[in-house]
Amino acid sequence: MAISIAIETPLQDDVRGLVERLNAHLLPLSPVEFQFKMTVEQMADSDTTLFVARDESGTAVGMGALKAHGPELGEVKRMYTVPQVRGQRVGRQLLERIVGLARERGLAAVMLETGTGEGMAEAHRLYTRYGFVPRGPFLDYPDSEWSAFFEMQLIAERVA
Structure with missing residues (x-):
């Protein structure tokens, strides 16, 4: 299957549908207070760039975003x-x-927070196979059994 990926606005019905499906997937996996969701309106902010994957027919089949936290840190959101x-x-x-x-x-690092448990095993595998390593909480995320944190340092690539 051929997939195209492009930067798109989250303010589209099919992206809203993906967000609804993601939220429904996450709902039974952890308490709501430990689910750090972004709405499509929040994703439309200038500090967030959304990538949408579409199949040959143009149907949105995936998404993921980069949220910038200043000039050094990027965060993977809404995968x-x-x-x-x-x-x-x-x-x-x-x-x-x-x-x-x-x-x-030129960001120094990319980090992410994701859930724990069986429902998140595929996500953890994707991140670790790509080169992300486990780490502790960052930004204002609480340290809890419901969250797993990962990072990829990019600064070494800049100075090498």
């Missing part, structure tokens, strides 16, 4: 692929675009 395309490297392609944009912008 999701529909179940029908899982295992076809769509998530990896989205992650490549997100990390690539962070490199282009």
Whole structure:
């Protein structure tokens, strides 16, 4: 299956649909107070860049965003692929675009927070296979059993 990935506005009905599906997927996995969701309106802010993956027919099948926290830190947000395309490297392609944009912008690091438990095993595998390493909480995320944190340092690439 051919997939195209582009920067798009989150303020589209099909992206709203992806966000709804992601939220529904996450809801049973952890308490709501430990789910750090962004709305499409928040994703439309100038500090966030959303990538949308589409299949040959133009259907949105995945998304992922880079949220900038100043000139040094980027955060991966709202990573999701529909179940029908899982295992076809769509998530990896989205992650490549997100990390690539962070490199282009000269960010020192990219970090992310994700859930724990069986429902998140695929996500953890994707991040670690791509080169992210576990770390402790960052920004204002609380340290809890419901969150796993990962980072990828990019600054060594800048000075090498």
